[in-house]
Amino acid sequence: MFKYSSQTRVLVAVDCIIFGFDGTDYNLLMVNRGFSPEKEKWSLMGGFLKANESLDESANRILYELTGLENVFMEQMHTFSKPNRDPIERVVGVVYMALIDIKKYQHQPHDDFQARWFRMDQIPKLIFDHQEMVEMAFNRLRSKAAFHPILFELLPEKFTLPKLQTLYEKLFATKIDKRNFTRKLLSSKIIQKIEEKDKTASKKGAFYYTLNPSTYKENFQRTLNLIPKSEIPSLIE
């Protein structure tokens, strides 16, 4: 087989930034590295691109191997490439962002990987340029969520309006008026009430809602304006 001659070949790593929401705060799923370099330190879930898989396949494989999860919302975000970002040898790092319902991964089966959730404000010092990756991912999440209803990926099938509102308030570090929030959301028709209440958070209980799958897809491109316009300029991307 002919090859391109005299060109440098490098390793390609895939790193997954996995967001979860515990009802109060955003969390990140990290693993304790079992190998050098930086053994025993916390890092993103990652692995090397294999010979016969695409990056999407690789990211999904890595996520599956480490959490057992499949069919998760995940998309490619950015490729990092500083020549010496990995001290061992040159590695180009492709970062994926995933959003999962935090309850779907609770340390269960794969404890051998020593994965655990960290609240966004309590993330340990990370290896290499992983800190930078996380910051970019969180900003990207903010930009996307301002215009597309992706945050539902972080919630279980049934969720309450107060939980959903907290999700938005925490991401944009702002308070939202609950009457306006509810009205905009319901007028979009992307969620529907079910006759069942969550009583864990209050005595009165809050009604559960679920996504309306058809209108959800239709409205995915539509900008919902759930965030007051005055907050939008603070988005960085």
Add this chain to the structure above:
Amino acid sequence: MFKYSSQTRVLVAVDCIIFGFDGTDYNLLMVNRGFSPEKEKWSLMGGFLKANESLDESANRILYELTGLENVFMEQMHTFSKPNRDPIERVVGVVYMALIDIKKYQHQPHDDFQARWFRMDQIPKLIFDHQEMVEMAFNRLRSKAAFHPILFELLPEKFTLPKLQTLYEKLFATKIDKRNFTRKLLSSKIIQKIEEKDKTASKKGAFYYTLNPSTYKENFQRTLNLIPKSEIPSLIE
């Protein structure tokens, strides 16, 4: 030096999607490949990532080598990775999108590369997955331009309002009311009129405007809403 053992190393190519605007249509700068595979066919400007450069540096080097241009608006867009996207050997392709003033590259110095502009609706069949890359880039440009004033990168320093409006109308394939367009734009303060007219397009002549550098940067994150809301849902990303 220690290495990660038994992992696959691959070539990393950088491909630049370079948009220009000729006053009427969007154009793409393509090169006629002088080497196999697909010799003599049209392709994006590209090259391989070198041992000691980052992807950003590589993209800028490639652009400079092929056009002589520097300090151009360019950002990383997506990394393509189907295992057999290049028939010779495995190559992961990182795509950059650049926006340039079309007059800054007019076949001059580097004709040996046989680069030329193609109107977006007259792009020849491209090699590998370059067609897919171009489509993604154009969609991405649309999404970004809907909310950030990046299209100015396609214009010369002095430009007229009618030209600017055409730029938006072509990208979104829609007609915009010129009174509304002008009003929104001027109220944003990002451009300023200069007392000089372009008489090439009409007898009356249209006033030139320039970017107001300070307000331009300030307002870069602000959503201008130059495109009527009803058109926005058609954006795909």
Add this chain to the structure above:
DNA sequence: CCAAAAGTGTTACAGCTACACCCATGT
């Protein structure tokens, strides 16, 4: 009965859209 969270309507304002005519000038 009280504390804590959920739920619900209205009004004022800002920003958007729709729309048509006059102006300047080269030929």
Add this chain to the structure above:
DNA sequence: ACATGGGTGTAGCTGTAACACTTTTGG
């Protein structure tokens, strides 16, 4: 003088933001 493209103002409407009280129920 006329054809061509450039420039300008208003009114109605829609959507957003601001705002406070009642309801429910577990303890």
